[in-house]
Amino acid sequence: MAGKALTTASTLQCPHGGQVQISSSNTTVKAGGSAAVTSADTFSISGCPFQIPATPPIPSPCVRAQWLVPDLQTKVGGTATLSEGSSGLCLAATSVPQGPVSVTNTQTSVQTR
Numbered sequence: 001m002a003g004k005a006l007t008t009a010s011t012l013q014c015p016h017g018g019q020v021q022i023s024s025s026n027t028t029v030k031a032g033g034s035a036a037v038t039s040a041d042t043f044s045i046s047g048c049p050f051q052i053p054a055t056p057p058i059p060s061p062c063v064r065a066q067w068l069v070p071d072l073q074t075k076v077g078g079t080a081t082l083s084e085g086s087s088g089l090c091l092a093a094t095s096v097p098q099g100p101v102s103v104t105n106t107q108t109s110v111q112t113r
Helices: none
Strands: 011-013 021-022 042-046 062-069 087-092 098-100 102-103
Touching: none
Parallel strands: none
Antiparallel strands: 011 021, 011 102, 021 042, 042 062, 062 087, 087 098
16 A cells, blocks of 8 residues: 555544554654554554443444555565555454554655555
């Protein structure tokens, strides 16, 4: 994929409004002043209110994101970077997919492929 590079300062959400926190091991490559992120980094989710409709409702919040389609040509330390065009899924604690990761804000100076 291609687009503006995701960084540790990017804002990402699950489909239910939960916030994605990015933990990156990259300390060398920056984009827009923050560390560029890769598909190998950790993406945890907090604040997801999703519940499975049942009686009573069963809490099933998104807890992590997994990237399915990273950038194809740009790498950091041999690992593919992520951009606003990358595809990721939000997962429940049971690893059940619950919808796509949404990129709501990222830096504007560096494009990746």
